[in-house]
Amino acid sequence: MPSFVERRPLTSLFILVVVGVLAWLILAPWPPGVTAVMGPKRVFLAAVLSGITLGALYFLVASGFTLIFGLMRNVNLAHGSLYLLGGYLGFEIADRTGSWLLAFPVVFVLVALLGVVLQYAVFRRMEGEELRQTLVTIGLSIVIADLLLAIWGGRSYQILTPDFLAGPMELPLITAVRPSGEAVYLRYPRVRIWILIAAIAVGIGMWLVINRTRIGMLIRAGVDDREMLAASGLPVQLVFVLVFAFGAGLAGVAGIVGGTFQSLSPGEDTRFLLASLVVVIVGGMGSITGAALGALIVGLTEQIGLVYAPTYSVVFTFLLMAAVLAFRPQGLLGQRR
Amino acid sequence: MAVAGEARLNGPAAAAAPAAPTFWFERIPAALWATGAVLLFMPAIAGDFVLFQIFGWTFILGIIALSLMFLAGYGGMVSLIQMTVAGLAGYMVAILGPSGTEQVSLGLAWWIYVPAAILIATLFGTLVGALAVRTEGIYTIMITLAIASAFFYFTRQNYTIFNGYNGFTLVVPPALFGIDWRRPVPFYYLSLACAALCYAAVVYVARAPFGLALQGVRDNARRMAALGYNVVAHRILAYSFASVLASVGGILLVWQNAQIAPGTAGIPAVIDILVIAVVGGLRRPVGPFIGALIYVLLSTFAPDVLTTFGLAPDRFKLIVGIGFLAAVYFSPDGVLGLWDRLMARRAKRADPLTGAPR
Numbered sequence: 001m002p003s004f005v006e007r008r009p010l011t012s013l014f015i016l017v018v019v020g021v022l023a024w025l026i027l028a029p030w031p032p033g034v035t036a037v038m039g040p041k042r043v044f045l046a047a048v049l050s051g052i053t054l055g056a057l058y059f060l061v062a063s064g065f066t067l068i069f070g071l072m073r074n075v076n077l078a079h080g081s082l083y084l085l086g087g088y089l090g091f092e093i094a095d096r097t098g099s100w101l102l103a104f105p106v107v108f109v110l111v112a113l114l115g116v117v118l119q120y121a122v123f124r125r126m127e128g129e130e131l132r133q134t135l136v137t138i139g140l141s142i143v144i145a146d147l148l149l150a151i152w153g154g155r156s157y158q159i160l161t162p163d164f165l166a167g168p169m170e171l172p173l174i175t176a177v178r179p180s181g182e183a184v185y186l187r188y189p190r191v192r193i194w195i196l197i198a199a200i201a202v203g204i205g206m207w208l209v210i211n212r213t214r215i216g217m218l219i220r221a222g223v224d225d226r227e228m229l230a231a232s233g234l235p236v237q238l239v240f241v242l243v244f245a246f247g248a249g250l251a252g253v254a255g256i257v258g259g260t261f262q263s264l265s266p267g268e269d270t271r272f273l274l275a276s277l278v279v280v281i282v283g284g285m286g287s288i289t290g291a292a293l294g295a296l297i298v299g300l301t302e303q304i305g306l307v308y309a310p311t312y313s314v315v316f317t318f319l320l321m322a323a324v325l326a327f328r329p330q331g332l333l334g335q336r337r
Numbered sequence: 338m339a340v341a342g343e344a345r346l347n348g349p350a351a352a353a354a355p356a357a358p359t360f361w362f363e364r365i366p367a368a369l370w371a372t373g374a375v376l377l378f379m380p381a382i383a384g385d386f387v388l389f390q391i392f393g394w395t396f397i398l399g400i401i402a403l404s405l406m407f408l409a410g411y412g413g414m415v416s417l418i419q420m421t422v423a424g425l426a427g428y429m430v431a432i433l434g435p436s437g438t439e440q441v442s443l444g445l446a447w448w449i450y451v452p453a454a455i456l457i458a459t460l461f462g463t464l465v466g467a468l469a470v471r472t473e474g475i476y477t478i479m480i481t482l483a484i485a486s487a488f489f490y491f492t493r494q495n496y497t498i499f500n501g502y503n504g505f506t507l508v509v510p511p512a513l514f515g516i517d518w519r520r521p522v523p524f525y526y527l528s529l530a531c532a533a534l535c536y537a538a539v540v541y542v543a544r545a546p547f548g549l550a551l552q553g554v555r556d557n558a559r560r561m562a563a564l565g566y567n568v569v570a571h572r573i574l575a576y577s578f579a580s581v582l583a584s585v586g587g588i589l590l591v592w593q594n595a596q597i598a599p600g601t602a603g604i605p606a607v608i609d610i611l612v613i614a615v616v617g618g619l620r621r622p623v624g625p626f627i628g629a630l631i632y633v634l635l636s637t638f639a640p641d642v643l644t645t646f647g648l649a650p651d652r653f654k655l656i657v658g659i660g661f662l663a664a665v666y667f668s669p670d671g672v673l674g675l676w677d678r679l680m681a682r683r684a685k686r687a688d689p690l691t692g693a694p695r
Contacts, residue, residue, distance in 0.1 A: 075475045077482075122666075130475050131415060135615060135665045138608055142658030150652060270604045274486040277479045285476075311494050318487035322468060325480065329471045 022048075029177045038308075045173055045186050047307040048300065053192040053261070055299025056199035060254035061272050062279040063206060063291045064247030070223045070286020071243050073130050074123055077137040079251055080273030081144035086111045086252025087259040087268070088148060091157050094256075100162040103256050108249040115248025119241050141269065149266050156265035159256060165191040195257055202250075203292050210288060219243060223286055278317055282324045284334025293332055376529055385521040391637060393524050393593055395629045396532035400586035402614040402625030404579035407539050410619040411548060412575040413555035416469060418481040420610045421488045422462040422580045423587030424602025428492070428499060429454035430508060430588050431597050437507030441500050447511035451588065458584035459577055466576025470569055485607045493599040504598030508591050519592065528589050532626070535582050539622040542578060551575050605654075612661045618673025627672050632657070 005012045025034075026048060030041045038044055065079045089110055090103040097103075118140070126132045168187040177183050210216035218239050221229045230236040258264070258272070275298065283294025301320050305313030324332065380388060405419045433450035436442040445453075465484055469477050492499040510518035510527075518527055542548045553561045554571050562568045591597045600606070609632065617628020639653040664671060 073475075075479060077478075132665060134475050134478055135611075136662060138611065139658050139662035139665055142608065142612075142654060143662065146652060146654040146658060150655075270486065274483055274604075277483045281479065281483065311496075312491075314487055314490040314494060318484065318491075321480075321483060325468055325471060 026173065029183070042186065043307060044304075046188070047303045049171075049186075049188055049192070051300035051303035052296065053196050053299075054303055055296040056196045057254060057258055057261075058272075058275050058279050058299055059199050059203060059292050059295035060257060061251055062276040062283075062295055063203070063288055064250040064254075065276040066280045066283070066286055066288065066291045067206075067219075067243055068247040069280065071219060071226070072123065072240055073226075075130070075134045075137065076247075077134060077273060078118075078140040078144060079137075079247075079276055080269035080271070081141045081148070082111055082114070082248050082251040083255045083258065083272045084148055084264060084266075084269040085114070085144065085255065087159070087255030087264040088152050088157070089252065090256030091159050091259055091264065094159050100159070100165075100256075100260075103159075104253055107252045107256055111252025111255075112245040112249030115245040116241055118248070119244040123244070124237065124240070141273070145266065145269055148269075154266055156263045157259060158263045159259040161191045161260055165194055169193060189261070192261055195261065198257075203288070206288055215239070215242070278321050281321050281331060284331025287331070287333045290331055290333035373533075380522050380525060388525040389521040389593075391630075391633055393521075393528045393589075395626065395633045396528040397586050397589045397593060397629075398610070398613055398632060399626035399629035400532055400535045400589070401583050402610050402617065402629055403535055403539060403622055404582035404586070405610055405614045406617075406619050406622060406625045407542075407582065408575055408579045409614065410621070410624075411543055411551050411555060412572060414469070414477050414572065414575070415611070416466070416481045416576070416579070417478060417485050417607050417611060418462065418465045418469070419579065419583040420607040421485040421602045422458050422465075422583040423590060424488070424492075424597070424606075425461050426454045426458035426584030426587035427508075427591030427597045427601060428505075429457050430591050431505035432498065434508070434511075436505040438500050438503070438505045441498070442505065447513070454588055455581060455584045458587065459580040462580025462583065463573060463577045466573050466580075469576070470572040482604075482607070485602070486604055489599055489603050492602070499599070502599065504596060504601070506596040508597060509595055510592040519595065524593065528593075531585055531589055535585060536622055536626075538582070543622070547571070547574065609657075612657060616661060616664045616671050618671030620670055620673055620677075624671055624673045631660075631672070635660070 026045065030038075035041065061079070061083055065076060068074055068076050068079075086107045090107045093103040093106050094100050122136055122140075123133055126136070167190055169190040171186045171188050171193070173186045208216075210219055218229070218234060221234075222236065222239055226236065254272075255264070258268070262268075279291060279294040279298050281294075282297060283290030283292070297320065298317060301316050302313055305316040309316070328334075376392075379392065383392070401419055401423045404422075405416060408419075409415045430450055431438075432441060433443050433445050433453055434447065435444040443450075465481065468484075469480050472480055492504075493502055495501060510524075512518070516523050518524055543552075550561065550566050551571050553564075554566065554568050558568050561571075590601070594601070613628040613632050614625050615628070616631060617626065618624030635657060636653060639656050640651070643652055643656075670677070
């Protein structure tokens with residue numbers, strides 16, 4: 001970190017100022033002048049929190065995407081379909097067994113198995129042909145989307161929040177100060193906070209696995225130089241299958257999460273595919289930390305934009321991506337290869 | 338490879354060319370003459386539905402897919418932005434020209450809004466190209482797909498310019514020379530003429546110095562840069578040229594449907610163009626038209642076929658998806674590739690005189 005500050009003093013200063021202003025806006029009670037410009041603080045805080053929790057969901061989807069890309073150079077454009085499939089399966093399981101928590105392991109295993117089948121039956125046969133693999137994933141996404149439409153129809157589903165996560169909780173964030181001097185704290189849906197915590201846990205877990213274990217070492221070596229790893233006689237294919245299964249399973253689980261705090265309907269697959277694309281383009285291909293940063297930035301941009309300029313919120317996300325591409329084509333935390 | 342490709346494109350005519358000075362029309366292969374003749378006299382035998390729905394739509398989708406074929410086949414850049422460029426051109430026709438949505442449409446004359454639509458859409462395509470050429474291969478797909486989706490969501494949310502979810506209705510071609518160009522026969526000839534022009538333009542550009550340099554850039558960008566070619570400029574210019582084609586297709590599309598809405602350039606439509614171009618074949622300009630014909634026939638008659646087999650008629654996308662998968666899986670260069678391989682196998686058959694394999 002010190003080296004980054006030394007190399008890029010101006011950029012660091014800029015980042016510091018932005019983070020500082022954001023932190024002040026979030027933590028401090030607003031003076032009337034700020035409220036006059038930006039509306040009540042409650043709205044802003046809600047937008048920021050929605051942005052962060054949406055970023056958590058995006059991270060769950062995009063981390064698998066970026067991991068698969070980094071290792072196998074395979075842009076899995078069927079990733080959104082896996083997300084939607086996981087959501088529908090999760091809905092069915094939660095609906096039939098009545099257990100929201102049970103849906104997670106079952107969906108993870110089911111979608112991961114589908115990932116294994118895809119990797120074995122399709123992608124391994126066209127290894128190294130990146131464009132063809134990508135086209136195949138497009139074909140798969142068309143087929144899966146239509147099958148899902150045939151099975152679950154065009155209506156929208158919402159997975160019920162379990163009782164222990166339902167309702168709001170009070171956060172230690174001041175929205176306003178009453179004339180009596182008593183502070184009003186923000187109330188926010190409990191389930192979203194727990195999803196945020198879970199996503200952070202998943203992120204830290206992935207980071208630990210990748211940076212501290214033997215299989216993580218294999219993955220990192222594969223990202224850096226796949227051919228050399230294979231030439232060293234290590235089980236590259238096994239690593240590929242494991243990573244693909246994990247990424248697919250994570251997308252499926254993210255489907256349950258998305259189905260709980262948003263809804264599931266045809267078209268969500270492309271929405272989340274687009275979100276993953278933008279997240280990894282902004283964050284940098286193949287980097288888990290990049291996916292986390294990208295997801296956070298994209299989520300915040302989308303939600304804050306949605307509150308303050310509803311018509312143009314999509315454009316903000318796009319402008320963000322264009323700016324990153326123009327000034328740092330490899331993504332914020334990506335490495336040039 | 339570029340040179341070899343060129344020789345194949347020209348076929349036997351090119352081999353014979355040095356023998357005697359020939360007129361340009363003598364070098365056009367016989368198959369093209371035959372296809373042209375059949376298409377010209379099609380209205381004599383085909384009904385209105387076939388002319389307007391099947392062939393009109395085929396030509397339009399073919400033109401848009403042709404622009405993708407130009408980028409992918411000659412430039413090596415698979416761009417998913419072409420349908421969006423076409424959609425923007427269609428929107429511009431609806432916004433600048435007359436339409437049923439009078440509070441937005443400006444109602445200018447056709448000789449203003451048609452060039453303006455092409456110009457604006459081309460500018461947009463060039464801008465996107467300038468962004469996309471900073472990346473390569475699969476990154477290009479991702480970035481253009483992201484921009485295409487952004488355009489879709491933007492048109493759906495923006496009411497002041499794009500009239501949001503409803504889009505524009507009653508967008509009809511101008512009644513030039515007293516002809517209603519939306520009637521099947523005039524529209525057939527209009528779209529045929531545009532398709533033929535676009536086809537000829539691609540064939541010409543591919544053999545012009547620019548096209549040859551572009552193919553050189555596709556095959557070895559570093560060597561072309563060392564030879565003094567401006568690689569980035571060639572790529573961006575390729576996007577501009579492809580955008581012109583796509584916007585012609587887009588204008589025809591809005592006239593054929595008489596309406597335009599966000600779904601016209603939605604993500605499924607964007608993917609469809611890729612499917613058409615890949616299924617037809619990305620090597621030669623005729624591929625997209627073959628792909629478009631297959632796609633149109635499938636989408637028109639699949640419901641009937643599906644019902645005969647006792648399946649739900651709305652599973653047509655499934656067939657398209659599986660067909661696309663099969664094409665990518667078994668013949669990455671599309672129907673044209675199948676044809677080429679068939680020809681190659683025939684040529685490789687045993688020599689009839691000696692019995693030895695050639």
